[in-house]
Amino acid sequence: MRSGFAAIAGAVFGTGLWLSGMTDTTKVQGWLDVFGDWDPTLAFVMGGAIIPMVFAWRLTTGRRPALGGAFPGPPGQEIDRGLVIGSVLFGFGWGLSGLCPGPAVASLSWGGTEGIVFCLAMVAGMRAAPSVRTQLDARFRPV
């Protein structure tokens, strides 16, 4: 049951990514090309995605998830080193390739060698993250 709904969520997410143009690397890079030929489409994608979620978060107060368990706790407030360094690295890779994790996975079946190579490298980067985080923490004093 839980996995069934997770699969539906994944399917709707993937279809939305494809329909919106997020799986087209030229559109993503066009959106990031603020000093060139800027493509505003992704602003509409972000806006369209955030609106249903604003209502969804409101519905969580005083309730429980439909299939039991608990909703995620309030978000952390701390702007730490990992958040900033990680987002810089992620953004740079996103700009270079036009791919972020969701669209990269969603387009696996038609993304060609580039898409598969990107996903394999991404998984390798994810697996390396815990040890990189430990090394960062050891080298620098906590902020």
Next chain:
Amino acid sequence: MPQEWLWGLAGGAMIGIAAALFLLVNGRVMGASGILGGLADGTTRGEAAREGMAFLVGLVGVPALIVLARGGESTHAGGHLALYIVAGLLVGLGTRLANGCTSGHGVCGISRLSVRGIVATVVYILAGAFAVLLLRQLTEAI
């Protein structure tokens, strides 16, 4: 195409509805890097791992069927494979260090006015714009 923004809005709404479903039914934050990363490094186990796997099956499978039926789809990814290795490593490492990507921080974080989500989104968009600027300069130079 003039109606591209409309497709963007419609596709975006689907992304938001998927995230709302995953939150309200399963009680989980729909973050692509969190779901994939937790499975990749083994930190997600049991029930959550099964849900994560099912999510990925839907995420890969349904767009695959649509594109197979329609044909002619392309991500327009091209250029040197080394670029995709470097970019993939950066995206994988970065999203896990930052604990989220475009879906987790961008969609789920901003919609609940999470300070971390907003800061992360501003930072990765600036870094992405810088990378594209650099890429454009290099391509023009060649």
